[in-house]
Amino acid sequence: MIPYLHETSSYDIVKTRNRTYVCVGENMVIQENMSMEEKLSILSDAAKFDVACTSSGVDRKGNQDGIGNAASCGICHTYSQDGRCISLLKILFTNECIFDCKYCINRRSNDVKRATFTPKEVCDLTIEFYRRNFIEGLFLSSGIVNSPDYTMDLIYQTLVLLRIQHGFNGYIHVKAIPGADPELVNRVGWLADRMSVNLELPTSEGLKELAPNKNRKNILKPMKQIQLGIQEYKGKRIEMTGGSGIVGIDGKPIVSTQNTALQLANLQMGIDPSYDNPVSLVNRKNKFKKKFRFVPAGQSTQMIIGATPETDYQLLSVTSSLYKKFDLKRVFYSAYVPINEDCLLPSMDTKSPLLREHRLYQADWLLRFYGFEADEILNEENPYFNVLLDPKCNWALKHLEQFPVEVNKADYAMLLRVPGIGVNSARRIVRARKMAVLDFADLKKMGVVLKRAHYFITCNGKMMYPVKIEEDYIIRNMLEVKEKLPEPLQEVNTYKQLSMFDTNYQWRVGS
Amino acid sequence: MNEIQVYVCEDSIEGIFTAIYDAWASKRGHVNNKIQLEHNTEIALFCSYLSVKPDLEKAEKVTRSIKQKIGLEAYRYIYYMALSNRDDKADAIYRFMILGFHYGSQVMDHLSNDAVNLMAKTYKRVSMERHRYTGFVRFEELSNHILVSKIRPENNILPILAPHFVDRFSSENFMIIDESRQMAVVHPARKQWFILSMELMDQNVLEEVSEREKEMKGAWATFVEHISIKERENLKLQQNMCPLRYREFMPEFKKE
Numbered sequence: 224m225i226p227y228l229h230e231t232s233s234y235d236i237v238k239t240r241n242r243t244y245v246c247v248g249e250n251m252v253i254q255e256n257m258s259m260e261e262k263l264s265i266l267s268d269a270a271k272f273d274v275a276c277t278s279s280g281v282d283r284k285g286n287q288d289g290i291g292n293a294a295s296c297g298i299c300h301t302y303s304q305d306g307r308c309i310s311l312l313k314i315l316f317t318n319e320c321i322f323d324c325k326y327c328i329n330r331r332s333n334d335v336k337r338a339t340f341t342p343k344e345v346c347d348l349t350i351e352f353y354r355r356n357f358i359e360g361l362f363l364s365s366g367i368v369n370s371p372d373y374t375m376d377l378i379y380q381t382l383v384l385l386r387i388q389h390g391f392n393g394y395i396h397v398k399a400i401p402g403a404d405p406e407l408v409n410r411v412g413w414l415a416d417r418m419s420v421n422l423e424l425p426t427s428e429g430l431k432e433l434a435p436n437k438n439r440k441n442i443l444k445p446m447k448q449i450q451l452g453i454q455e456y457k458g459k460r461i462e463m464t465g466g467s468g469i470v471g472i473d474g475k476p477i478v479s480t481q482n483t484a485l486q487l488a489n490l491q492m493g494i495d496p497s498y499d500n501p502v503s504l505v506n507r508k509n510k511f512k513k514k515f516r517f518v519p520a521g522q523s524t525q526m527i528i529g530a531t532p533e534t535d536y537q538l539l540s541v542t543s544s545l546y547k548k549f550d551l552k553r554v555f556y557s558a559y560v561p562i563n564e565d566c567l568l569p570s571m572d573t574k575s576p577l578l579r580e581h582r583l584y585q586a587d588w589l590l591r592f593y594g595f596e597a598d599e600i601l602n603e604e605n606p607y608f609n610v611l612l613d614p615k616c617n618w619a620l621k622h623l624e625q626f627p628v629e630v631n632k633a634d635y636a637m638l639l640r641v642p643g644i645g646v647n648s649a650r651r652i653v654r655a656r657k658m659a660v661l662d663f664a665d666l667k668k669m670g671v672v673l674k675r676a677h678y679f680i681t682c683n684g685k686m687m688y689p690v691k692i693e694e695d696y697i698i699r700n701m702l703e704v705k706e707k708l709p710e711p712l713q714e715v716n717t718y719k720q721l722s723m724f725d726t727n728y729q730w731r732v733g734s
Numbered sequence: 735m736n737e738i739q740v741y742v743c744e745d746s747i748e749g750i751f752t753a754i755y756d757a758w759a760s761k762r763g764h765v766n767n768k769i770q771l772e773h774n775t776e777i778a779l780f781c782s783y784l785s786v787k788p789d790l791e792k793a794e795k796v797t798r799s800i801k802q803k804i805g806l807e808a809y810r811y812i813y814y815m816a817l818s819n820r821d822d823k824a825d826a827i828y829r830f831m832i833l834g835f836h837y838g839s840q841v842m843d844h845l846s847n848d849a850v851n852l853m854a855k856t857y858k859r860v861s862m863e864r865h866r867y868t869g870f871v872r873f874e875e876l877s878n879h880i881l882v883s884k885i886r887p888e889n890n891i892l893p894i895l896a897p898h899f900v901d902r903f904s905s906e907n908f909m910i911i912d913e914s915r916q917m918a919v920v921h922p923a924r925k926q927w928f929i930l931s932m933e934l935m936d937q938n939v940l941e942e943v944s945e946r947e948k949e950m951k952g953a954w955a956t957f958v959e960h961i962s963i964k965e966r967e968n969l970k971l972q973q974n975m976c977p978l979r980y981r982e983f984m985p986e987f988k989k990e
């Protein structure tokens with residue numbers, strides 16, 4: 224096992240004009256010398272498929288000595304050209320990797336330009352971006368360089384720099400590297416807000432086939448560890464003091480002295496320790512006491528959708544058991560985009576299953592906020608999402624015997640199941656009907672989408688229009704009111720495209 | 735027919751509250767009173783106009799009775815309405831308060847009532863704008879290390895936006911300038927913040943941007959470009975989420 228960086232002195236750095244060689248034991252990393260901006264372009268590009276979100280995170284007040292705070296509502300700082308929210312500096316520490324996952328651009332067997340940050344570079348970039356209000360914080364992931372331990376340790380050092388040295392109080396999400404020493408994962412947990420271990424593929428067979436260096440056990444182990452950590456350390460805080468090292472919950476120091484970690488962080492990759500501090504750090508005191516909680520924003524994970532032939536039902540069942548068995552805060556989905564040619568992967572001209580990803584997120588909301596169970600939404604007989612209808616609508620049409628419901632009486636849980644009534648409007652209805660009997664005009668004021676809801680509700684015993692409560696009739700009428708789909712998905716809403724979609728499904732079922 | 739008395743007031747919390755105080759004290763009956771903002775000077779028949787000067791003491795009394803009799807949540811609604819860009823906000827607050835004093839804190843549940851609904855909608859709209867700006871504000875560092883940001887919000891959100899950044903950047907000197915209202919939040923590091931009219935600002939403070947600035951903006955634009963998944967490009971969605979009017983001061987949308 225390679226010793227952690229801050230515990231070893233046995234590594235060498237050789238710097239030439241174009242390249243830097245760092246040797247740890249028998250392993251060597253070769254790096255092109257490149258500018259910060261070049262590294263950033265490579266290492267953000269390499270991180271673009273990772274999904275993270277600061278909402279349902281953590282609230283933390285700022286303090287006088289450090290910089291930053293955290294808001295659990297989630298703040299989006301800008302939107303990239305694909306329309307996705309940017310709230311975190313989302314980068315890989317390095318895109319070097321000793322593994323060879325088939326679907327990944329950074330796999331060992333690919334010939335791509337490689338770059339590696341230093342902890343100090345990541346730290347400076349985070350703080351300078353943060354001060355300008357570009358970001359909420361950092362999302363740090365990494366390819367596996369040398370070994371899982373070595374990689375996890377680099378991430379750990381970065382967090383020590385940010386949290387302890389610079390008193391950075393903003394949001395930090397880091398990956399736990401599968402296979403890394405649990406002690407390291409634990410240390411990182413005290414400094415991060417959220418941790419995630421990516422499940423990558425929903426089934427262990429898929430994983431075996433496409434990620435030969437990974438296995439399900441290795442992925443679930445740190446996930447379990449973090450879950451148990453969150454339970455065990457609930458309500459506990461450890462105090463860390465800038466300048467004097469970190470003391471663990473048992474009173475023992477976590478890092479012997481903070482300086483070794485810092486010096487090593489600087490030395491690594493040949494950064495001159497005398498590199499002057501950016502201006503922003505000048506008026507910050509380095510003597511402060513701060514209390515930390517263990518992974519306060521909880522855990523998340525991510526699955527790739529459409530690289531392997533699972534059904535939607537399988538995906539949703541996996542999601543549901545992740546929420547239940549591992550107390551995850553979020554499960555993210557990433558529609559597969561073909562980047563590597565491989566006989567085990569869908570062909571290069573496969574379209575990204577964006578609608579499928581969209582339906583999964585809709586169903587995921589039903590699990591988390593609407594009190595649905597996975598097998599109410601899909602089951603063995605109906606293992607795929609309805610292309611034309613969102614999952615809630617689909618459910619309602621299959622359960623017409625429970626409708627219509629009387630808006631002035633139905634309980635909150637039932638209101639939530641009505642298509643066209645969301646969490647906010649359901650809450651408003653429950654409040655407003657204490658003061659007055661509600662009619663359809665009132666519902667409209669409260670944000671209910673009547674075009675969808677009116678088939679399923681009565682106000683004061685009356686329906687809005689005389690309609691048949693019958694599946695075919697409602698479907699036909701509802702499809703005329705187009706569902707608001709994210710832009711590129713809209714085209715799928717025509718029947719021509721629909722048949723294309725079907726072959727896509729066949730591919731998945733057939734292979 | 736009774737003549738309508740129109741109380742004309744300054745566009746500020748103090749102004750509006752003072753007018754409400756006077757209208758209430760007049761005992762002429764609420765239907766015969768109307769409250770209107772100064773700049774809103776359409777003259778109607780059968781109305782007499784009375785200009786009201788802001789009076790802190792009266793405004794305080796109104797604040798206190800709202801908090802006591804209708805509650806903090808209602809006060810928040812009223813405060814946000816007063817910051818909104820609605821021309822009819824002064825009268826809207828007046829009408830809401832009449833209901834509020836009748837129902838007490840329960841008035842907040844009366845969402846099917848139009849006056850309450852208008853308050854709720856406006857509250858949502860103003861807080862949405864505030865929320866978006868917590869993310870879309872961009873600071874530039876000047877060579878004297880002061881961070882400066884410019885925004886052009888629809889509503890007067892500076893007073894509700896500032897606390898977020900004061901908490902976040904307590905050890906920084908920063909300023910947020912509302913370009914359309916020519917007002918600025920000024921926060922000296924670790925000290926009390928305040929709002930200042932730009933006329934009163936010492937213009938010497940606004941030096942050139944620091945040297946690192948160009949580098950950081952470049953790095954940021956590079957990041958935003960590379961984090962996007964080309965295969966999923968969707969400029970329309972991007973524009974829905976980050977409308978053009980917010981982009982004026984966001985460096986990632988500036989063409990080189």
Ligand code: SF4
Pocket residue numbers: 320321322323324327328329330331365366367434
């Ligand atoms: S471990 Fe696999 S997925 Fe992660 S960077 Fe390496 S090759 Fe890519």
